[in-house]
Structure formats: C-alpha cells, structure tokens
Amino acid sequence: MEAIYEYAWLIPVFPLLGAALVGIGLISFNQATNRLRQANAVLILTLMGAAAVFSFALLSSQIQGHEPFVRTFEWAAAGDFRLTMGYTVDHLTTLMLAVVTTVAILVMIYTDGYMAHEKSYARFYAYLSLFSASMLGLVISPNLVQVYIFWELVGMCSYLLIGFWYDRKGAADACQKAFVTNRVGDFGLLLGMLGLYWATGSFEFDIMGERLETLVSSGSLSAGLAVLFAILVFLGPVAKSAQFPLHVWLPDAMEGPTPISALIHAATMVAAGVFLVARMFPVFEQLPTVMNVIAWTGGVTAFLGATIAITQNDIKKGLAYSTMSQLGYMVMAMGVGAYTAGLFHLMTHAYFKAMLFLGSGSVIHGMEEVVGHDPTLAQDMRLMGNLRKYMPITAITFLIGTLAICGIPPFAGFWSKDEILSLTFQANPILWLIGYITAGMTAFYMFRMYFMTFEGEFRGKDAEIKGVLKAEAAGVYAFGPGAMHAQELGTHQDHDDHHHADTPHESPLTMTFPLMALAVPSMLIGLLGMPWANRFEAFIHAPGEIIEEAHGAFDWGEFLIAGGSSVGIGLLGITLASLMYARKSINPAAIAKKIEPLYWLSRNKWYLDDINYKVFVQGSRRIARQVLEVDSKVVDGIVNLTGFVTLVTGEGLKYFENGRAQFYALIVFGAVLGLVVVFGVT
Amino acid sequence: MQLQYFLLLAAALFCIGVYGLVTSRNAVRVLMSIELMLNAVNLNLMAFSNYLDPAMIKGQIFAVFVITVAAAEAAVGLAILLAIYRNRDTVDMEQFNLLKW
C-alpha cells in the first residue's frame, strides 16, 4: 500500500506530461500534430485515466483508514528559513483528487464531440491537460506557498482558456476581466500569506493555526492584525470562488468554450477557493470575526447569485450565476463552521453542475445547427423550447441535474444543501433565512431554465425573437463593461447564412456519454451523506474535530422539519416556475411589469457591473481627467522623476568614467586617504 | 639609527611614487613611479626585517620576491607600452582615452 503513496506525486505529473508532449508537438511540428487530432486526445485521456486510477486507489486506501501521508523535501533553506515543497495525501486531498480526475476525464471525452470541428483541437486538449495538472498539484500541496504557486497556475490556465477564442472580442474582454479581478484577490492572498508567515514563521496550515492561536492568546500578536491577515488570505478565495464583490468575472468567463465552463468554472477551479478555506480552517477557526465575514460573504453571494439567475436568458450565464450562488452556500457553510457540509456540497455540486454545464453545451451544440454560430442566439433560452423531443438524453440528464440542484430528495443536492441549511440554522438564523429563500429561488430559476429549454414549443426558427435578441444584445452589451458594440457583434453574423437544419438533434455519443455518466453521481452520491448514516462526515471532518459516535440518537423529527421545509420551498419554486413557464397560466412578463424595478435590478445583475463600470472605470476616468493636471505634474511627475533622476544620475555618473587612467588612480588613492582619515578622526 | 627614519623615508618615497603616477604624462614615467612605490615597500620590509626579525629575516626574502615580481610587472608594462606605441605612435597618457563613459 505504501508504494502508491510513494508515487502519489505522479498524479499531477501525468497530465503535465500529456500537456508537455502535445505542447512540444504543437511547437515543433505544428501541422503534423494538428493532423493527428484524436491521437492527441487519446494520449492525454490515457494519462489522465492513469491519474484517475491512482487517485481512486488512494481514496480507497484512505477510506480504509490509512494514515495521512506527507512527503516533503527542502526546496530552499538558509539558516532558519525553510521553504519546503512536497505533497500530502489525506482525506481531503483524496476526495478532491477523485472529484477532479473524474470530472476532468468526462469533460475531456465530451470535448472530443464538442470541439470536433475546431481547428485548435489539439491546443485545447493541451490546455485542458495543463489545467488538470495544476489543479491536481494544488490539491496535493502541503503548504501555503505551494498552494499559491499552483493557485496562480490554475488561474493562468483559466485565462488561457477563457480567451481561447481570442479573436472574439467578448472572450478577450472576459479574459482580461478575469485576470484583473483575480489579481486583486491574489494580491490579498499573497499579502496575507506573507503576513501570516511573518507572524508564525511557517507556511504549514496546522502549524500556522497552532502558533497563531498561541500568539493571539498570549497577546504577542494583536487579534486585529491576525484578523487582517486572515481576511487578506480569504480575499484569494473570494476572487477565485467568485464571491461578492469579486464575482463579476465568472459570468463573463462563460465566453470560453463550454467544456471549460464545466470543468474550470463550475466543478474544479472555482471550488479551489472553498478548498483553500478548508485547508486554512485551522487558522480561520480561531478567529470568530473572520468566520463571520466568511459566512456573510457566502450568504450574500448565494442570495445575489440566485436573484440574478432568475432573469437570465442566456443559458450559460444563468448557470454561471447559479454556480456563484452555490459557491456562496459552500463558503457560508465554511463560515458557520460546517466544514463537512461545505465540502460535501462542493463534491455533489461538482458533479451535478458539471453535468448541467455539459448539458447546456449539448443544447448549444444542437441550437447552433439551427441558428448558426452566434452565441447571442445559440445560447438564448427564448429561442429554445421543446428540445426534449429532439435531444432526449440531454433533457433527462439536465432534469436530473436540475432536481439535484433544487434539493429534491433523493438527489445529491438535497443532502448536502439540507445539511448546510440545518447547520446554518443552529449558528445563525438570519443567514439560514437567506439560504432558505435562496433555495426557493434556486428551484424557481432552475426549473424556469428547464421549462424554457426543454418544454413548450420550439422557437428556434422565430425570426421575430431573433430580431429582438439581436437588438437587445446590441443594447445590453453597450451597457456592459466589456463595451461590446453592435458593430463589433455584427462581425459574427456573416456565418449565419448556412443553416444546416430546421430542428436540432441529439449530440453525438462522446457528448452524451459524459452526461449519462455524471447523472449517476448526481443522483446517488448524496446518499453517502445521509444525516443518519453520514459516511461522508466520518471520512471528511475538520482537523481536530472528533466525530462523536452518537449517530444512534439521530433526531428524526428535527431532520424531517428541516428537510421537509427545504423540500417545501423547493417545490414551491418549482410549482411557480411550472405555472409561469410550462403552463403559462401566470404571465411572467406581467409580474415583471408589476415589480419592474426589481426585475431590472435582477436582469441587470444588480447593476453591479454598471456600478463597477460607473464607479471604478468611469469614475476613475473622470477623476483621472480632473486631476490630470495635478496628476501629470505630481503623481506622474514623482514616478517619472524617480525614473528620470535615476537615469540622469546614471548618465551623469558615467562621465566620472573619463577614460583617464591617472584619474582613476587618483580616485583610488583619494579613497584610501579618505578611509584612513575617517578612522584617524574617529 | 632608529626604525622610524626608515619608515618615514619609505612613506615619503611611496608618496613621491603616488604623485608621479598621478601627474606624469609620459607613460614610461608612470611605470617608473610604480617601481618607486614598490621600492618604498621594499625599504619598509628591509627595515622591519632588520629591526624586528633579525633571526628569520623573512622581510628580506619577501623583498626579493617583490623585486622579482616588480621586474615581471615592469616587463609586461613595457611590452604593453610598446604595443600601444606601435599602434598609436605616442606614449602620452592624455591620448589614451578611447575607452570612456
């Protein structure tokens, strides 16, 4: 058994190798490699498969109660300064490994179908593999420095992949936005990390926690400072897991190809934030203020995401906001101390959200055959409808995912969400209320999505709606910070003319297979965490926490009330959605009219992008313009002056080098004399 | 005679060497100034050797080494000077400023 631990470092190395091989192939023999197409995919999939087998072997070994394994080596050491690198295999790691590798494999299979006609097919696989390697590396990191390195790497892969279609303006803008937003978070993380190192002298999670506790309790480190460092560290997860207020990049990131949205922006990378909070739990746990901040950030994000998702018409954007909202749940769970519940939700969410995204990709793939390769049309739900008839597998799997996310038992989401809610209720009833309402809204918007897409009539050929959409797209985007103008969008319309079919049809097996495969965990994996027999909790629990063997005294009454109420609100949302979008007995437009301000608030994403744009972009521009005078003379001046003075000093000083050897000798003697005088005087 | 006088003489000689090195325009004179400085050191060594270390006379041996090395240095210096004279037709220190700034 030890052998697999000895070689656990191979897990991230396998996909890295795949990425490197294909990458080298692309650089040196571009055309040949591109021509090989599926051979690349097979190579990368094989390596990923090997990593997955490895991961599951480790997982089963850990489940059987093997000791956690840490292997480190010194990377750099000077005196008492030690920087260790290595890998750690414990319960949390193996869980994440299993989730990441399964989702990655399925997404890779799916990609073959989805990107079949893409000319950069091989490049895409290389990126995917590189991302998987970084993500797996992140998961096995034993300390904060290594986490930070891989954190930046997954971030970099994410930018590469969001901007995969770099010739699309939207993609390029989104990529930039993701980059800038994440910089804010990463900078916080870096500062917090260095601060914690300064305070505790360690980058190891548990040592950090212990020492911080001693320092704060002995009063040698002020609690305020400790809180500040912890919150700075938390800024990293805020950006990466798209928490309010740094969430703005995630919906825009949907400009990337759909497999990316499924793998990176739903299942794995965005969950890295939650993962880091889990890893840093020993530190955060001791600072109640920080825990509160985390919980409230999560709660606000969950609510915000749900309210915005209600009115989204773009299927991927809707899912993106839903992801944000679910991540909010996880963070909230972490904040109220529900470590297990948060990670449980992370796992279930990874599976069903990946499936939902892949399903949406399948839908888009189908729609593109009807409306052409224009994201404003192919992704808009108002043009869809009755797709169940044309794409049955996609529809069923999507429905399973929807049921899972809505928290209908026995699907996966129910168990994890219910656990979060009941634990939140014990900790903070206000947060519970927010979470509870959010759960209702989740059910509503997810079923709205389902009904609009798969039920009713197919509206794909409706030219009128198309016209509306195009006009709207031009208008809506003009608001956005991406400042996409109608003219720019127009460039895509040239491709619209060659419609292949009047009706969409089911996607190829490579795309439907992953959907079906993901449907299984979406349905069943929740059963691991049934409150009365919580096998998940037995496996994953907060470090230091002892699981009491009191499962026998399970309180059925409490469970039924909590579970029943959350199912109740879920059903309420579903009913509402079906009345509005399936039966059409309530006209959503009429409601929207009645509460128009609210409708537009949601529709325009709480105007956060606009506020962002107005306050930060335009505001800074205006301020910049106003203080341009001052700026150019003072701020710029000082900056330039420093550079200028340095340069001028350089220019000036170099003339001391006048080329005369005797002058040089004079300086030497002068310096010697000067030193003697200095010492003679003192 | 006291040790101080020798040391003073050596110091004076060294300073003259420094002065000559800094002010001479003729490169050969500059080389000679360097010899002067080294000879000042020799004087120092001999004096110390005579007064403080008459048994082992390490200073005298040191002086022999210094003389030898000084000869080598002078030889190399003159060789370089010869090469530069061939190329530039001058030994004027003021002229040697191709390399600057």
Add this chain to the structure above:
Amino acid sequence: MDVANLASQLNAGLILPEGIVIITLLLVLVVDLIQGRKANRVTPYIGIGGLLASLGAIAFQWDNPVSNAFLGSFSSDPLSLVFRAIIVLSAMVTIMISIRYVEQSGTSLGEFITILLTASVGGMVLSGANELVTIFVALETLSISSYLLTGYMKRDPRSNEAALKYLLIGASSSALFLYGVSLLYGLSGGQTELVAIATNLAASDQSLGLVIALVFVIAGVAFKISAVPFHQWTPDVYEGSPTPVVAFLSVGSKAAGFALATRMLITVFPLLTDEWHFVFTALAILSMVLGNIVALAQTSMKRLLAYSSIGQAGFVMIGLIAATEVGYASMLFYLFIYLFMNLGGFACIILFSLRTGTDQISEYAGLYQKDPLITLGLSLCLLSLGGIPPLAGFFGKLYLFWAGWQAGLYTLVLVGLFTSVISIYYYIRVVKMMVVKEPQEMSEVVKNYPKVTWDLPGLKSLQVALVLTVVATTLIGILSNPVFTLATDSVNNTPFLKLDLARTGTQPVAVLPEAIAPANPL
C-alpha cells in the same frame, strides 16, 4: 629536522589541483611549440582536460582532514576548495567560449590558453594562501597574467589601452596592498603567516598603523572585486578586452578576490572587525547603487555587464558582512551561480559578436526572429542576474538578503532590494529589445544576420558551453538546496571560519568595537 621529515610535513599533495594545472599549461606550451598552427585543434582540449582533472582532484580532496600544507603557508580547507573549483570552472568555460574568438582574431590560441591557465593557477593559490609572501606572489601571478590577457589583441588599440589602464591601476593597487602588508609584517613583529600575525597583533595594542594597514589591504582587495570606488578600471577594461577574457575576469578573478578578502580580513583583523565591516558596508552600498544606476545609461553590452558585475559584487559583499554561517554560505552560493549566469551571458554575447561583429545593445533588436538560441540563453541569464524567480539568481539573492536581514543589516538589504529593482529594469530592457520588437524594427545588423551554422571550428564548444551554463542557471534555481547545503558544509568545515563564528557567536554584528576588542584575546 631532516629532509624526509620535512617533506612529509609539507603535505605537498594538497596542491595537486594546482600542480595538474601547471603541468597542463606546460604541456599546452610544448605542444604549441612543436606543432605550431596545427596545435590549435588540440591545445584547447588539453587545457579543458587538465582543468577537468584538476576539478577531479579538488573533488577528491573534499573530505581530506589535513588542510595545512607547506608549514601553514597554504591551507586546503573546504572554503578554498570551493573557490578553487569556481576558478577552475570559470577557466574551463572561458576556454570553451574563447576558441573561436581567438582564432577569428588571428592570434595564437596556445599562448592564450597558457596565460589563462597561469592566471587560474594564481587565483587558485590565492584562494588557499595563508602567508603574506604566498598571497603576494599568487596575487601578482593572477594580475600579471590578466594584464597580458587583456592586451592579447595586440593590434587593437582598444585592447592595448585596456591593458595599459588595467596594468596601471592594478599595479598601484598592488603597491598599496603591498604597503599594507609590509606594515602588517612590521606591526606583528616580523611574522608573515596570517594566524601568527593575528596572534601577535592581539598582543600589541591597537594603533593607527593597524588601521592604515587595514585600509591599504582593503584597497588591494577591493580592486580585484571591483568595488566602488576602486572600480573605475572595470568598464574600460571590460569594453576594450577580448570578450572571453572579460568573462574570466568577471568570474574567476573576482572569486579569487573574494577568497582573499574572506581569508585575510577574517584571520588577520578580528580586532578591527567593526572597522572592516564598516568599510565593506560603505563599499557594498556604493557598489550596488553606482553599479546599477550607471548601468542604466550604457549602450554597449560589455560595459553594461561591467557595471552589472560591479553591482553584483555589492550584493555578494552582503554575505561577507553578515559574518554568519548563512552569510558566508550564501556568498559562496551566489559566486557559484554567478559563474554560470554570467558566463552564459558572455557566451551569448561572444556568439553574437562573432556573427555580427558588434556589442551595441541597440543592435540586438529583433534578434528573436533570427537566432532563438542566443535570445533564449541571453534572456535567461540576464533575468537570472536580475533575480527573477525561479532562476538561480533569484535564490542567490534570496539567500543573501535573508542572511543580511538575519544579521541585522537592514540598510544594506533595503538598498540591495531597491537596486535589484533598478537592475531588473536594465536587464529586461535588453530582453525586450531582443524579443518584443516587430520585424520592421529590427536593427540593420540583425536584418543581415548570417545563417546560423555550427560548423566552424570552435563553435561547437561554444555551443556546448552556452547550453550547459544556461541549463545550470535554470536548474540550480529549481534545485538550489543541494548546492546551498554544499556551501554551508564547506563553511562549517573550514577551521578559520569556524573559529570566527565561534568568536562572534550569535551576537549581532553591530556591536561597538569596545565591546568586542577587550573580550577577545585572539
């Protein structure tokens, strides 16, 4: 004392590495004499082989407990072994990168290698010399050979001028050094061995004469490591000399200077520790500031590297001033990686000037499109010099600054950090020039760039040297720890450093002289 007994006490085996180099240089000379022009194909490889053998001998001595040879005149402790290894390696790489350069200039290759090997012998003996006469002779062997190398292109007036300047400044600093040494001889009452001098000096009371001796000795050392204000020869000599020679001067000769500084100052002047630390702090700050700032204004690649090497010397001095185990180890580590990154840079510059005949920075514009290998190599080496992670230079600076910070040298470390930011600017400027330029912005020279071939004699070895140094620069960055452990071990196993560390203990350096002086009989 009979002869056999004396011979057994000499431990002459400890200078085996030097002996091998001397035999090699004689061999090169003889082969060159016999074979004439034809020998060019053999001599460099004899030289490289000899140096490799010498390196092997050094490695073989690593665990040798006997460290004193020639009745204490020479010590072959681990510290000197590391310095000697650095010098041998730098000489080896220099030969590899010089073959084509010297042949193309039409001068004799055999003589060049002979002089270079002589210089290395000088540097090697200097690293271990423990006695004033030995130190002086070794120093002059290194210096005089360097003057000759500098003026090796005897038909080039710039090379002549560089040699003359180097000789004048070098001779005056060695005269200063020698004057200081003669004072030491006198003040110690007729001792020439460093340890004996220190013992005798401690017995006598501290006087102005000792301070003068210290300052004069520092002048000689500072000239070798080109610390400001004893640096002014550096840019001129670097610009005028043949480029391979510059490569050797900037690494081998500088390492020898640091070896001398470490051994002599620590052994002889424990009484004046604060004084010499003060002087070196001043020199280090001046070097870092001036070296890096003036480098900004340079247009020639060789001059740029000259100023950069002045700045780098300033960084290395931090380790020496820190005077802790980590400090000395980080100094060794930095010199070791400096060997690779600087020589790698010079290999690229030599290759570029062989193909184009120029050293101007502006002529590098757009090189990326024509010669990716040079671009990649030079970029990596320059970025490493600038301290960009994860290259070796970053870790070197990290260790140095860390050691400095631990030792309480806050000013030095802050100046170091600030000036390394400046240095990144001018290193990146070159990289940007090569990489970012559009095809139409390409310099004329690059537009007419010859087709890249490696067929000419001597280019292969240049290519090998380039690749090796660049790989080492990158790899040591990632795997810095074993090398650093080696450096720490050598510091820990070196008797005189151990003594010094025991003496200062864990005390911070900035203690008043009165606090230390009376408490230390040594």
